[in-house]
Amino acid sequence: MYRQAIHKLLSGLSDARLVLLATLCFATPFAGAYTYRTCDGNAIKWNGNQTTMYISTTSFPAGSTWDSRLQNAMWHWNNVKGSRFLYYVNRDTDGSHNDNNGRNEVYLDNSLGGGVLAVTVTRYHCYWLFGYQYGIDETDIGFNNNISWNLGSLNYSNLGSPYSFESVALHELGHALGLLHENRWMATMNSYYPNSGPLGHYKEWDPLADDRLGSRVIYPDSTTETDIAGSAFKRTGTGTSGLVSSPTYAYRGTNVTIQFTFSNQSTATKSFDISFYLSTNDYISTGDTYLGSNYGAWGSEGFTGTFSRTLYIPTTVAPGTYWLGFIVDPNNAISEAVESNNYMEMPRSITIY
Template sequence: MKKYLAGLIGLAVLTGIMNQAPKASAYGYRNCNAVVTSDTIRWKSIPPRFRASAVSFPAGVWRNALAESVSQWNTNPSKFYFNLTYDEPSVGRNNGENEIWFSNDDSVLAGAPAIAYTWWSCNPFSIKINEADVIFDNRVPYTPYTSKSSLWGYGGSYRPFQTTASHELGHAAGLLHENRFYNIMGQDWTHIHTNAGIAKTYSGEDASNGAVFLYGLYSTPLNDLSVSHWKRAGASGEYSTHSRTQMFTSGGALLASFNDAGEPRYHVNRGQTVQVEFTYENNGAATQNPNVGYYVSSNDNITTLDTFLGSVGFTLGRNTPYTARNYVTIPNTLAPGKYYVGAIVDRTNAVGEVYEDNNSTYIAIQVH
């Protein structure tokens, strides 16, 4: 749909004299003179306190959705995290407080569905972010809920509030847009983890890597692996665009598929060997060597109780997301019908993770 591509999210307001840092690394960030990395523009006092508007985020589902996005960000492996407080009575830009609210003021939103404003100082003795504010357009069809069928990426009518919040929180943390990789600082509503009908936000490998670049690793290793059925498709301006991962014949030709209730479903035959594609991410502190298992399931809830098809060992460092194809053979014994091929990263649960709920996902198949 056209509106999917129309909105710019979170234009940062450039109030200081600055150059954008050269993009030798994947993530984008600000730098006062683009020469020495110590000039990176970031928070100096951590955690910065962010205040949610009392009017926009009363106790209830919107507050809970915002809290979950913040909590997801706070699992990132760097020293950076947000302190979120509620019931802020008076919000405004450049008022000395970091605030989050909903608005319909076009002079603030500047045509974006959500926007992050950042004020910083390039005083050589005190280079730092001074304030950040995040404003959401309350006319955008956001939903605070995570049922996949309601969401844009799955044929639904609503934009996931949580992914947009994660994107804007990335700006608030000091990150800029990135269009070269599958990442939350690109098109946010297609950077999402889904299993068992629930689609939730996560900060992802590239943004986590950016946070570590800006702030350094937290003293306690915070590890997280994830697997997603989304990948980078291309670039739209500063944003990466994302599309669903796919299935191929053993020779690498794209399999035929059809749209089944908002999701692709691939035609396969019993006994057929296919290549199944997923995006694997290391969102955490340390390089991991997870075992990835492939399964076939009668539903979209992929667990280790499903029929095991095989496994492979990966080495995943924290750098850029890894979109890969692997061979699986559809069992001869399956009755024709609808199934799901699933992947579980760290299927043996060998890695202690700060978030264990993003380790499984699926691609739908029609078995003939």
């Protein structure tokens, strides 16, 4: 009746020699693909739609960057609209942990081997006693203390060690609220780091569209959100992700082809325009050299996808180093919860001759 599930997040295939997505149509059919445990068809969840995580102060001192990254990841799950789930924070000061003490502990684990980034152990129950009784009882998250962690922002040119702590925290906290791995679509809950990556120019670690939909299905409420975000990542295989492709050089007066990804974080289908630009820096803005638009792109709730676009480099551009990129909803036709994730540069510069 009482069960224990262990989820290990593996360091992914570091190599991007995998399938390129080159979907040309925006109207991609999509069915929600998030997964979770069920008991007689019901989602196994935290009763009361909330739980408290006890952060080990010997591993992650209160007020440390570790602590703020952890709490930031919890806040991002709490901030998913259409889901009533909430994480609360407390401290575990005894320097020990136990996965069967009724307390959700978060700590650095010295016992994990290489290749494993973190482990979430979840205890839950499902049995019949004059009706099905089910729920999550405890979840403990151990981060591997034998690997190198990056507490800063992700470096696109290094998707291996040191590993982004906030990325892994967001993934493990997805398990802790009841989500399982999802490898069919881009998702924070992909089995392999970097779990489809962060969003927007500022590289924010936010649950992707599919993960948000999963949380909404387990913990539904009537709140809504509208947000479309750009990403520098794409799906590369079963549970794996890597950077979108774009050329590193081009000649003026020629065409280049880039890939671009957007995630519909919203609680509904959204239609929007996307404009493409050439910028002298890695911050794409409407003041940069305009290269064209896609009108009426759309994504259903839960959709994150990658597309290709061919762009003409004008002969009037001076030779030099630039960034190609795009802006979702460039005219601000849609009022979004987060506007700062609409600006997305390619994850590498381009030299124009």
